[in-house]
Amino acid sequence: MMEGGVHFGHGTRKWNPRMSPYISAKCKEACDLVFDAASRGKQFLIVGTKNKAADSVAWAAIRARCLIDNYLTCKHIWAGIKYMTELPDIVIIVDQQEEYTALRECITLGIPTICLIDTNCDPDLADISIPANDDAISSIRLILTKLVFAICDGRSNYVRNL
Numbered sequence: 001m002m003e004g005g006v007h008f009g010h011g012t013r014k015w016n017p018r019m020s021p022y023i024s025a026k027c028k029e030a031c032d033l034v035f036d037a038a039s040r041g042k043q044f045l046i047v048g049t050k051n052k053a054a055d056s057v058a059w060a061a062i063r064a065r066c067l068i069d070n071y072l073t074c075k076h077i078w079a080g081i082k083y084m085t086e087l088p089d090i091v092i093i094v095d096q097q098e099e100y101t102a103l104r105e106c107i108t109l110g111i112p113t114i115c116l117i118d119t120n121c122d123p124d125l126a127d128i129s130i131p132a133n134d135d136a137i138s139s140i141r142l143i144l145t146k147l148v149f150a151i152c153d154g155r156s157n158y159v160r161n162l
Contacts, residue, residue: 027143030114030128031150037090038154039161045084046144047102048094053140057094060144064151066092087111092147095134096121116143 034044044066048057060066091106093099093115103125106113115126116134123129133139 026128026130027132027146030130031146033112033114033128034090034092034147035150035154035157038151039157041158042089043086044090044092044151045088046092046094047099048140050095050098052135052137053094056137056141056144059141060148064148065155066151090114092116092144093126094140094144096125096129114147116140 037044044064046057046061046064046066048054087109088111091102091111091113093103093106093113096103096115096117097120103113103115105111107125112127113125114128114130115121116132117123117126117129118134119131121129121134123131130143132143
């Protein structure tokens with residue numbers, strides 16, 4: 001995580017005070033959740049529309065066979081979710097501030113969320129908040145890679161148990 005620059009956040013003057021207890025790793029909890037959900041055949045949606053996250057989000061969604069909401073790498077703004085026939089079971093959000101509308105919709109609909117959040121975000125808005133540098137491509141890629149591997153492992157368990 002240190003190599004990926006995950007630990008770099010905003011300076012303490014820009015911190016949200018509620019972030020203090022979350023600055024330790026929460027990635028394992030998120031990986032356990034997605035592994036368990038994937039083991040039960042649940043559907044995921046990965047949301048990340050900012051430039052720095054675009055390629056990583058597209059790669060993660062394709063690799064984990066997730067739905068994708070990322071207009072920067074799609075031909076049309078909704079191309080990634082056009083085949084969505086029902087609501088996702090879990091939504092993974094790359095930047096809480098950038099994707100605030102999607103987060104509010106998930107809260108309203110009762111869809112569990114996993115958010116990659118920087119130190120200036122509110123960790124109480126997401127079901128699982130992963131404190132990380134949401135501005136560094138290497139940080140985003142590292143966290144998404146861990147989540148994708150957990151989803152893929154869970155899906156392989158699901159297929160074996162069918």
